[in-house]
Amino acid sequence: ISFDIQEETHLPPIQQTFLCNQEGESIVRQFLEQYFLIFDSENRQPLLQAYHESALFSMTMSYPYGHRDKNASWLNWYTTDSRNLQKVQDPDRRNKLLKQGQVAVVSFLQEMPRSKHDIHSFTVDLVVFTPLMIVLTVTGMFKELKSGHKVPPTRAFFRTLVIVPAGSGFCISNETLHITNATDEQAKHIFKTVVSAPPPTPVASPVATPAP
Amino acid sequence: MTQIVKSKIDQACRVAEEFTKLYYETSDKRRHLMSKLYLDSGLLAWNGNGVNGNERIQKFFIDLPTSDHIINTLDAQPVLDSAVNGQLTFMIQVSGTVRYQDRVPKSFQQNFIITAQGDKWKIVSDCFRLQEPLTNDKS
Numbered sequence: 001i002s003f004d005i006q007e008e009t010h011l012p013p014i015q016q017t018f019l020c021n022q023e024g025e026s027i028v029r030q031f032l033e034q035y036f037l038i039f040d041s042e043n044r045q046p047l048l049q050a051y052h053e054s055a056l057f058s059m060t061m062s063y064p065y066g067h068r069d070k071n072a073s074w075l076n077w078y079t080t081d082s083r084n085l086q087k088v089q090d091p092d093r094r095n096k097l098l099k100q101g102q103v104a105v106v107s108f109l110q111e112m113p114r115s116k117h118d119i120h121s122f123t124v125d126l127v128v129f130t131p132l133m134i135v136l137t138v139t140g141m142f143k144e145l146k147s148g149h150k151v152p153p154t155r156a157f158f159r160t161l162v163i164v165p166a167g168s169g170f171c172i173s174n175e176t177l178h179i180t181n182a183t184d185e186q187a188k189h190i191f192k193t194v195v196s197a198p199p200p201t202p203v204a205s206p207v208a209t210p211a212p
Numbered sequence: 213m214t215q216i217v218k219s220k221i222d223q224a225c226r227v228a229e230e231f232t233k234l235y236y237e238t239s240d241k242r243r244h245l246m247s248k249l250y251l252d253s254g255l256l257a258w259n260g261n262g263v264n265g266n267e268r269i270q271k272f273f274i275d276l277p278t279s280d281h282i283i284n285t286l287d288a289q290p291v292l293d294s295a296v297n298g299q300l301t302f303m304i305q306v307s308g309t310v311r312y313q314d315r316v317p318k319s320f321q322q323n324f325i326i327t328a329q330g331d332k333w334k335i336v337s338d339c340f341r342l343q344e345p346l347t348n349d350k351s
Contacts, residue, residue: 014346015260018257020262060307062307065309065318083287084286132296137257156343160303160339164292173292176287178287180307180319180343189346189347
């Protein structure tokens with residue numbers, strides 16, 4: 001005989017996309033495709049146009065749970081500029097680690113290791129969509145290229161963008177980027193998505209998907 | 213270029229420290245109070261599941277298994293005035309691990325937009341993602 005109250009261990013199933021407003025879908029898709037096409041290219045300077053002149057950008061890094069072992073690829077490159085307020089207490093240092101203005105932001109992006117994002121691994125959450133402001137969070141995986149590792153490491157990211165209207169288009173006013181290692185379970189799936197049926201609307205993927 | 217006042221950046225950081233402490237304590241130990249942290253029209257996107265309004269968000273949290281969060285990283289910025297019409301608004305990003313009941317801890321990342329309503333900070337949007345594969349196939 002047991003008790004009638006059982007603790008529920010069920011978690012809601014993961015959804016790849018959440019859109020608070022369906023009208024935002026095409027804007028978000030176009031913006032992300034253009035952004036990562038340039039981000040993964042040899043030259044990230046054209047991203048200047050994607051940022052507000054007073055844009056703010058900051059980055060944090062950490063290792064995923066249980067991954068601080070010999071097999072993990074170290075995230076050393078990201079350590080210096082990681083703006084982790086848990087560790088960085090000094091207000092001047094906090095201020096300095098916040099990249100301020102489009103030139104400072106894109107200069108930093110330009111310095112970051114080369115990358116190849118797997119757009120099929122992306123999740124998108126559009127949480128604010130008003131005429132003044134769009135807020136969206138993108139997560140996913142990328143391969144880090146030419147950064148001195150024997151095997152290109154598989155990284156995971158969580159990136160939130162605040163986007164405002166600018167002229168006939170849009171630009172980023174605020175961005176926070178978190179970089180970590182993909183877990184083993186995640187890494188198995190990178191660049192493995194096979195589109196079995198033709199999608200209802202053709203999506204031009206800026207990332208070439210190698211044959212599995 | 214309009215300079216962001218350094219004091220506003222300092223404030224964002226301090227508020228983020230207080231806010232996250234309160235948020236995770238409440239969600240781990242006093243979950244029935246969660247709705248007080250959100251705007252009436254606040255939004256939660258939990259692993260891609262959208263929940264609209266603080267009353268529905270309250271119910272959503274009550275239905276989740278008990279949790280234990282540990283924060284690894286915290287970051288915060290003031291949102292530019294042009295996006296929010298001068299309304300004081302901060303963006304806060306967190307990473308850490310969460311253990312649901314007695315399960316293995318999982319890594320998570322989370323982003324909040326919070327805004328000043330009267331003399332209280334309220335969540336406009338709360339985006340939570342567990343770091344896990346999109347598909348469950350074990351191949």
